[in-house]
Amino acid sequence: MKAEMNKLNYYKQSGHCYPELVEKQDGVIVAQVKSNLWKDDYTHINNEFLRVLKEPLKDGIKILFMANISFHPMHGLSLRIIDIDPGYTLGDLEKEKQATIQKLQEEGIFNKNRSLPFPLLPQRIAVISVETSKGYIDFLKVIDNNEWNYTFFHLLFPSLLQGENAIGGIIRQLERIKTVLEHFDVVAIIRGGGADIGLSSYNNYTLARAIALFPIPVITGIGHATNETVSEMVSFENAITPTKLGEFLMQKFHNFSVPVRQAQEKIIDKSRRLISEEGTRFQGTVRMFRSATEHILIKNKSMLRALSQSLIQQSQFRFRNERQYFIFIRDGMKRNALNLWNNSSGMLSNFERNIRNMDPKNVLKRGYSITLLNGKAVRIFDEVKEGDQLETSLFKGSILSIAMAANKSSDHE
Amino acid sequence: MSENINYKTAFEELQVIVSEIEQGEISVDELSAKVKRATELIKICKDKLTTTEEDVNNILKQLEG
Secondary structure, three states, X not given: OEEEEEEOOEOOOOOOEOOEEEEEEOOEEEEEEEEEEOHHHHHHHHHHHHHHHOOOOOOOEEEEEEEEEEEEOOOXXXXXXXXXXXXXXXXXXXXXXXXXXXXXXHOOOOOOOOOOXXXXXOOEEEEEEOOOXXXXXXXXXXXXXXXXXXXXXXXXXXXXXXXXXHHHHHHHHHHHHHHOHHHOOEEEEEOOOOOOOOOHXXXXXXXXXXXXXXXXXXXXXXXXXXXXXXXXXXXXEEEOOHHHHHHHXXXXXXXXXXXXXXXXXXXXXXXXXXXXXXXHXXXXXXXXXXXXXXXXXXXXXXXXXXXXXXXXXXXXXXXXHHHHHHHHHHHHHHHHHHHHHHHHHHHHXXXXXXXXXXXXXXXXXXXXXXXXXXXXXXXXXXXXXXXXXXXXXXOOOEEEEEOOOOOXXXXXX | OOOOOOHHHHHXXXXXXXXXXXXXXXXXXXXXXXXXXXXXXXXXHHHHHHOOOOOHHXXXXXXXX
C-alpha cells in the first residue's frame, strides 16, 4: 500500500509508533487510517531508512508499506505495518528536492544570494547553530584562535539544525537577523558532528527560498557526506564542514591582508629605489659639475698664461720699436739741427758782411760824409738855414762849418 | 584610530599610491608625504583585520526592542 505518513506518533517509552496514514488530493485529506508499528519493526525499518535515505522515519513522508489488517475489539480495525520500502520514500524526497530547485529557478531567485557582492572583509558573522554542536565549536576554533590575529565578531542565533523543526527554526532566526542586519556581514549556518540524518529539511522550499532571498551572503557548513541540499546550493558559499567554512573566511582575510602586505613591501622597495636613484643622479651631477668647472678653470688658466706671455712679448716688442723710432727721430733732429745751424751761420755771415758793408764808417771810408745839425743828420736842404753851424762827420775826424746858403740842387733831383 | 575610514576606501587609496610609486609618478619631494599616508592606510587596514567595534549587548538590546 502507498500512503502519506502524516504523523509518525512515536512513543519513546514503549518504543511503539502509531502512524497516522492519509491520502491527500491537492493538499486535502481524502482518506485516513490508523496503524501500528511495533517496536521491533520500527527499529528495523528506521535503521533501513537511516542507511538508505540518511533520514529517520518521520512525519510527512510518502511510504510504500506492507501491513496486516488487524482488528481489536476495543480499538477497532487497524493496519499493523510490517515493513516500509525506503527506496520509494527516497524517490519521493528526491522529487521534492527537484521540485524545490525548479520552483526557485522559475522564480528567478535560485542564484540571488550567490550573486550578492561578498564583503571585502567578512568580519561580522551571525551564526545560526546550536551552542553545543561540535560543528559550531570547530568553526569558532578556526576563526577565534588564528595565528594571524584576525578578529571576527560573531553572535549565535540558536536553532535546531536537523529534522522538520530546523526549517521553522532557521527561518525564524533569519528573520531576527534581518532586524539587526547592519551589524553583520554574513550569516553562517553551521551544523556538524552528528550523523548525516535529518538533512532533507534543507531541501524544503520555504527554507531554501528564505536563504536565496536573504539580503546578505549566507554561507553554510552543514557537515555531511551526502548530496548537496538545495539550501546549500542557493547559499553564497557551501563548505563541506564547519572547519572548512572557517577556513573560507580566513582565506578572505588573507586575500585582503596579502595585498596590503604586498603594497607595504612595494612601497618600501620603490621608495628606497627612488631615493637611491635620486642620490646616484645627484652624485652624477656633482661629478659632472666638478669636472666641468675644473675643465673651465684649466682652460682659463692656460688662456691667462698665454695672454700674459703675449702681453710681455708684445710690450717688449713695442718698447723696442718705440725706442728705435725715438733714436731715429733723435738722430734726425740732431742732424737737422746741425744743418739748420750750419745754414743759419752761413746766412748770418752774409748778413754780417752786408751789414758791415752798410756800416757808415765803411761808407765814410769810401769818402762819403754826414752833415749833422744839432747832432742830427741833415738830409734835405731846407732843414738848414743860413748861418747854421754844421758838423761834418768824416771817416776820420770832423769839420765844423757855417752854412752860407742852402739851395735845392737841380742835378740831384 | 584618528581617522574613521572604511577599509575598502583605505585599501583602494593604498593601491593608488602603490601604482603611482610603481609608475614613477611620485617625485622625491612628494615621496615622504605619500609614504606617510601609505603607512597610515596600512595601519588602518591591519587594524581592521584585528579589531572589531561591534557590541553584543547593543545588538541584543536591538533584538529585544
